[in-house]
Amino acid sequence: MYKKIKRPVWAILGSLIALINILNPMTAAASDYYDDTQYHADIDYADMEIQWIDEDATMAFLDEYEDAIEAEDEEAIIAGYDKMIALMDYTDTQSQLNEIRYNTDVNNEEYSDLSDHMVDFCTDMDDRMLSLMRDALNSSCGAALKEHIGDEDLTDAILEYEDLTPEEKQLVTDYQELTQEYDRLYVADVHVDIDGKDWSFERLENHSDSVDYDEYYEIVTELYKKRNELMAPIYMKIVENRNRQAKIEGYDNYPEYAYENIYARDYTVEDIRKVYDGVSRYIVPLYEEMDADLTYNYKLEMMNLPGEERIARVAPVISRIHPDLQEAWDYLTEHKLYNIDPSPSKMETGYTVPLYSYGGAFIFDSPYENWHDIQTVIHEFGHYNETFHGYRHSIEYVHNVDVAEIHSQGLELLCLEYADEIYGESCADDVVDNVLTDMMDSAIDACIYDEFQYRAYTYDGELSTDILNGMFNEVSAKYGRESTPDMAEYYYWVMIPHTFESPMYYISYGTSALAAMDILAMSVEDRDAAIDCYMHLTTYHGDEGFREVLDDVGLPDIFEDGVIEDISIAVADYAGYGPESKKPEAIIKKLLADPVLVVSIIIILIVIIIIIVIRIATHSERKARNRMMKQQKMYYKQMRKQQKMYYKQMQMKR
Numbered sequence: 001m002y003k004k005i006k007r008p009v010w011a012i013l014g015s016l017i018a019l020i021n022i023l024n025p026m027t028a029a030a031s032d033y034y035d036d037t038q039y040h041a042d043i044d045y046a047d048m049e050i051q052w053i054d055e056d057a058t059m060a061f062l063d064e065y066e067d068a069i070e071a072e073d074e075e076a077i078i079a080g081y082d083k084m085i086a087l088m089d090y091t092d093t094q095s096q097l098n099e100i101r102y103n104t105d106v107n108n109e110e111y112s113d114l115s116d117h118m119v120d121f122c123t124d125m126d127d128r129m130l131s132l133m134r135d136a137l138n139s140s141c142g143a144a145l146k147e148h149i150g151d152e153d154l155t156d157a158i159l160e161y162e163d164l165t166p167e168e169k170q171l172v173t174d175y176q177e178l179t180q181e182y183d184r185l186y187v188a189d190v191h192v193d194i195d196g197k198d199w200s201f202e203r204l205e206n207h208s209d210s211v212d213y214d215e216y217y218e219i220v221t222e223l224y225k226k227r228n229e230l231m232a233p234i235y236m237k238i239v240e241n242r243n244r245q246a247k248i249e250g251y252d253n254y255p256e257y258a259y260e261n262i263y264a265r266d267y268t269v270e271d272i273r274k275v276y277d278g279v280s281r282y283i284v285p286l287y288e289e290m291d292a293d294l295t296y297n298y299k300l301e302m303m304n305l306p307g308e309e310r311i312a313r314v315a316p317v318i319s320r321i322h323p324d325l326q327e328a329w330d331y332l333t334e335h336k337l338y339n340i341d342p343s344p345s346k347m348e349t350g351y352t353v354p355l356y357s358y359g360g361a362f363i364f365d366s367p368y369e370n371w372h373d374i375q376t377v378i379h380e381f382g383h384y385n386e387t388f389h390g391y392r393h394s395i396e397y398v399h400n401v402d403v404a405e406i407h408s409q410g411l412e413l414l415c416l417e418y419a420d421e422i423y424g425e426s427c428a429d430d431v432v433d434n435v436l437t438d439m440m441d442s443a444i445d446a447c448i449y450d451e452f453q454y455r456a457y458t459y460d461g462e463l464s465t466d467i468l469n470g471m472f473n474e475v476s477a478k479y480g481r482e483s484t485p486d487m488a489e490y491y492y493w494v495m496i497p498h499t500f501e502s503p504m505y506y507i508s509y510g511t512s513a514l515a516a517m518d519i520l521a522m523s524v525e526d527r528d529a530a531i532d533c534y535m536h537l538t539t540y541h542g543d544e545g546f547r548e549v550l551d552d553v554g555l556p557d558i559f560e561d562g563v564i565e566d567i568s569i570a571v572a573d574y575a576g577y578g579p580e581s582k583k584p585e586a587i588i589k590k591l592l593a594d595p596v597l598v599v600s601i602i603i604i605l606i607v608i609i610i611i612i613v614i615r616i617a618t619h620s621e622r623k624a625r626n627r628m629m630k631q632q633k634m635y636y637k638q639m640r641k642q643q644k645m646y647y648k649q650m651q652m653k654r
Helices: 055-070 074-104 109-137 142-149 152-159 166-187 201-206 213-248 254-262 272-293 307-321 323-334 372-389 401-423 425-457 465-477 497-501 507-525 527-537 546-553 563-575 584-592 595-617 619-653
Strands: 191-194 197-200 350-355 360-365
Touching (some): 055 074, 055 109, 074 142, 074 360, 109 142, 109 166, 142 152, 166 213, 166 497, 191 213, 197 201, 213 254, 213 465, 213 497, 272 507, 272 563, 307 372, 307 401, 323 360, 323 372, 360 372, 401 425, 401 527, 401 546, 425 497, 425 507, 507 527, 507 563, 527 546
Antiparallel strands (some): 191 197, 350 360
């Protein structure tokens, strides 16, 4: 399935392939699931240079190609098509390499300016190339070119291409500037005055020991409120920009346009309301029950590991999920195709992007500096493996995020089997509980942010910061997360980059999380079948819709009645929260399985026995003491009675 080709750069972020004929491919091992003839360059990330093209020479080449079409030069038309594909691949790759270094240092003006320039040039270049390809297919040489391309869906999409208007090009530029302004605010600190003291996030972090909880929360709330005041106006401009683009394309609003064209979804904004309802009715109650039982694990929260150690922790389990995952892992680690260590200048985000110039991909992460960073390695490798095996040209790239997120979340859940090895035996149970709770949290957040964005983009009136904040709280309350203006949560929605940089993306975390939890439920009954289901899922690269893929691999359709309820029951059973877990014998068994709790109970019983023995031994002494205390109380009562009578007499005299 190809979306209608309209090459705004934001819609193809990361769709990078390149000049494969100038690099030597690696030899791949045989696989039960993947094409072993895939191209992968033998090059480290450190050796991937940013060398921008000669723009004048590129435009001169396009002029020559236009002449070839007019001259009906079949050989030149076919050769020129291949060169245009290579140019698209190369410029997209260069753009992404620059984006990686910009995200590593978001205050670097050189990287920021180059990024803006690349967006502008690629928008113009891609627009002209697609127009020329369309004209070539409509020429007398069109049949030969179509045969050379060999992909009817792609040629049909090219034939339907419409040239970008000056207004559309300006919308691309404006949107790029808005997202970069947001990026800069995201990493910049803010300052607020509270009782004559200047507070910032940095100062609060450095002086957190000097304030109590209430004061700390008050400061945090004011800081997020300040960020909200700065960022919300940017979001309003983005809503206006994206809605304008959607209307040019013939849609009523951006959510409808994005669902169909940007994310290639095979469900609509009306369909997703069934998921909203299922999540609020069945996932939210289970989440709240499990979340309330989570305990603080100091070891997990302090598990701040260097990037290389995180890689080392995950490495042993990859091939044990399935040997066919090992090839992509080896390529990733041997060529150091990741940037996962902390830096104060980094954009606080994590992603995997294809580098099609080299037949690989790159993982970027700004770590939380706790145990979640190991989960991020697993999550992003799920994306990496699919991208590694899904070699495509930039023009062919279709990013179905609902399916893509199953690749990542499904791998996270399958790796829970080895939590004791990755995190240590003392942390394993807490990791399982936290990951399952996080997965449900993803589904809930996905519904909140999708519904919130839909309301914002379809709001009948002029948006304001207060309206957006109130709107977000109203939606959140439907999912058990009501907040008020004196709470930090009320303002926090601006801290989700996807809302600004990938509008309407977030729901894919929810649909995919539900599907991933289905794979986990399957693994309880038949782990081999669950792994086979997951591996087949990784062979889908965006050309098929989410619901179509679920049907192909044998997973239930989450849009059907009862499916989300069944998922909640399966997760509850897996986590020990099902009906069976409520029975007394199950509770006792669960308690006895916790060695710390068993020791605590034994100590308590010993203390109780000691107390009983002491009470028996001192019975006579306590009896005498009680008699004396009783006499003292009677004396005290008598004295109080006499005092009251005295006061009454004194009042009468007055």
